[in-house]
Amino acid sequence: MVSPVMKSRSWSAAKAIMAVMLVIVFIFPIYGMVVSSIKPNTEVFDLRLVPAHVSFSGYQYALKQNLQRYFLNSLIIASCVTFIALIFHSMSGYALARLDFSGKRFVFLWILSTLMIPFSVVMIPLFILVKSFGWLNSYWGVIVPAIPHAFGIFLFRQFYLTIPTELDDAATIDGCSPFGIYRNVYLPLSKPITMMLAVSFFIANWNNYLWPLIVNQEKKLWVLQVAIASFVGRNDTPWNAVMAASFVAVLPSIAIFFVLQKYLVEGIKMSGIK
Amino acid sequence: MSSPKTSRIKKRRTNAFAYAMLAPDLIGLAVFLFFPIIMAFYVSLHEWDALSPMQFIGIENYLTILGDSDWWRSLGLSLSYSLLFVGLVFCGSLLLAVFLDSLKKSGEILRTVYFIPFSISTVVASMIWIFMYNDKTGYLNGFLRLVGLPGQGFLSSSSQALGSIAVSAAWTCIGYYAVLFLAAIKDIPPSYYEAAVLDGANKWTLFWNITFPLIKNVSVFVFIITTIGSFQVFDQVKVMTNGGPANSTNVSVFYIYRQCFEYMKLGYSSALAFVLFVIIFFVSVFQLKFTKADSVD
Numbered sequence: 001m002v003s004p005v006m007k008s009r010s011w012s013a014a015k016a017i018m019a020v021m022l023v024i025v026f027i028f029p030i031y032g033m034v035v036s037s038i039k040p041n042t043e044v045f046d047l048r049l050v051p052a053h054v055s056f057s058g059y060q061y062a063l064k065q066n067l068q069r070y071f072l073n074s075l076i077i078a079s080c081v082t083f084i085a086l087i088f089h090s091m092s093g094y095a096l097a098r099l100d101f102s103g104k105r106f107v108f109l110w111i112l113s114t115l116m117i118p119f120s121v122v123m124i125p126l127f128i129l130v131k132s133f134g135w136l137n138s139y140w141g142v143i144v145p146a147i148p149h150a151f152g153i154f155l156f157r158q159f160y161l162t163i164p165t166e167l168d169d170a171a172t173i174d175g176c177s178p179f180g181i182y183r184n185v186y187l188p189l190s191k192p193i194t195m196m197l198a199v200s201f202f203i204a205n206w207n208n209y210l211w212p213l214i215v216n217q218e219k220k221l222w223v224l225q226v227a228i229a230s231f232v233g234r235n236d237t238p239w240n241a242v243m244a245a246s247f248v249a250v251l252p253s254i255a256i257f258f259v260l261q262k263y264l265v266e267g268i269k270m271s272g273i274k
Numbered sequence: 275m276s277s278p279k280t281s282r283i284k285k286r287r288t289n290a291f292a293y294a295m296l297a298p299d300l301i302g303l304a305v306f307l308f309f310p311i312i313m314a315f316y317v318s319l320h321e322w323d324a325l326s327p328m329q330f331i332g333i334e335n336y337l338t339i340l341g342d343s344d345w346w347r348s349l350g351l352s353l354s355y356s357l358l359f360v361g362l363v364f365c366g367s368l369l370l371a372v373f374l375d376s377l378k379k380s381g382e383i384l385r386t387v388y389f390i391p392f393s394i395s396t397v398v399a400s401m402i403w404i405f406m407y408n409d410k411t412g413y414l415n416g417f418l419r420l421v422g423l424p425g426q427g428f429l430s431s432s433s434q435a436l437g438s439i440a441v442s443a444a445w446t447c448i449g450y451y452a453v454l455f456l457a458a459i460k461d462i463p464p465s466y467y468e469a470a471v472l473d474g475a476n477k478w479t480l481f482w483n484i485t486f487p488l489i490k491n492v493s494v495f496v497f498i499i500t501t502i503g504s505f506q507v508f509d510q511v512k513v514m515t516n517g518g519p520a521n522s523t524n525v526s527v528f529y530i531y532r533q534c535f536e537y538m539k540l541g542y543s544s545a546l547a548f549v550l551f552v553i554i555f556f557v558s559v560f561q562l563k564f565t566k567a568d569s570v571d
Contacts, residue, residue: 018373023387029406092295094295099295100288102289114307116558120530124543145306148306225397226397242401243401254393257392
């Protein structure tokens with residue numbers, strides 16, 4: 001007869017094996033990318049899990065293709081969108097959560113309704129619009145349309161609703177103006193939500209492909225994702241360089257993700273969809 | 275003492291302040307989302323190649339769509355893709371969440387590991403998977419040969435390409451949805467389970483009678499969001515297969531993109547985009563109704 005202890009022990013062993021196998025499934029593709037990026041191009045497809053020879057020729061090739069410029073473009077665009085969007089959304093979130101103004105319900109529902117508009121539907125008119133502004137082949141064309149985002153406004157509002165109103169009353173008695181309350185009470189308390197949205201906005205814009213592809217066709221304004229995608233179908237690009245460029249493109253988002261993922265998880269929990 | 279007059283002035287001040295705070299976002303949403311959707315409809319009533327002036331042709335573009343068999347085929351492909359992707363992500367992330375929950379403390383660390391692919395862009399993920407799927411020299415075929423199975427075409431096979439793309443896309447987001455499910459599962463009071471266990475329930479009945487009904491809101495959310503996302507798949511198709519082989523991955527958004535940026539039919543592609551919007555909208559409404567009607571409470 002199998003004792004309960006033995007049964008539970010074999011059960012947890014099965015779970016451990018399962019967990020390890022899942023880790024392999026999720027991580028192996030990334031490992032394959034990193035390993036291939038440090039193989040010489042003649043050995044990229046040798047399927048070895050440890051490179052026979054270590055070579056940085058892939059990275060050198062990627063740098064020769066001006067990878068650092070595309071990296072900089074991505075960094076400028078993703079940082080600008082994130083920074084400006086956070087300021088705007090926190091202002092809107094504060095107004096929607098704490099100010100009692102006419103038309104508030106309508107404004108709030110209108111903002112939420114824009115969530116239903118898929119990007120693929122507005123892509124063409126947006127392109128025409130940005131073109132008429134003279135923003136094709138410029139940072140503006142990528143940055144400005146990416147800023148307004150109902151989701152960010154909604155999450156700031158949800159967060160501000162959890163802050164006790166006693167703080168407002170105290171600040172009002174101390175002679176604070178409504179803007180002063182926002183500036184001195186709400187902004188300093190916004191760290192968790194700001195961090196969470198900063199991670200998501202930065203990663204989303206860093207990873208964005210279709211819109212920068214359409215707007216900036218001039219090579220010196222390419223973002224990393226567009227540059228990497230351009231490697232496909234060209235027979236002259238060595239695969240170790242493709243993997244090297246991909247690894248460089250992934251590093252910032254994985255680094256940010258690792259440092260700040262607890263905010264992301266908190267954000268998921270508080271988004272109120274549970 | 276505040277008279278009605280001063281309170282009216284106060285109200286007006288609050289209004290002005292509120293709208294000043296909202297202005298940047300409201301203008302942004304109006305200009306870059308709301309106006310374009312109206313404009314999309316306007317352009318869809320015209321014939322336009324972006325160079326010569328627009329020509330009003332009424333609903334002709336919409337009539338063309340009805341007879342455009344390539345479009346209906348691409349919509350069919352989107353539907354197949356949607357079923358594959360939503361099935362994989364929904365079942366995959368729910369199972370993963372239940373598994374992580376059963377691991378207690380170590381589940382927290384593993385959660386981070388499964389979450390990592392979420393930070394990888396669609397382009398890089400596509401690159402990684404092109405490499406993994408490679409016919410002769412990819413790691414996947416290497417593994418299949420190692421265990422004595424025949425190699426597969428994956429992206430180069432017209433019957434496997436769509437599924438291969440769905441797997442690579444699911445890989446990036448299963449961890450994310452698992453975190454959502456896990457948060458909901460952790461919110462269920464343990465006393466519910468304890469009572470059921472005393473009544474002799476096994477793990478299977480615990481899941482179907484307690485866990486699943488109590489995480490219904492998250493399930494509905496994941497179901498709808500992944501469906502909407504699946505109908506909009508583009509990046510992976512553009513990078514991994516460019517619609518091929520033999521148009522087997524020519525999904526709706528890719529078809530629309532081609533009509534616009536390759537054939538310069540701006541009016542027609544706007545009409546297609548509008549039809550897609552209406553389809554996505556009704557699919558979501560249907561899902562919402564369907565899942566509500568089934569409600570336990």
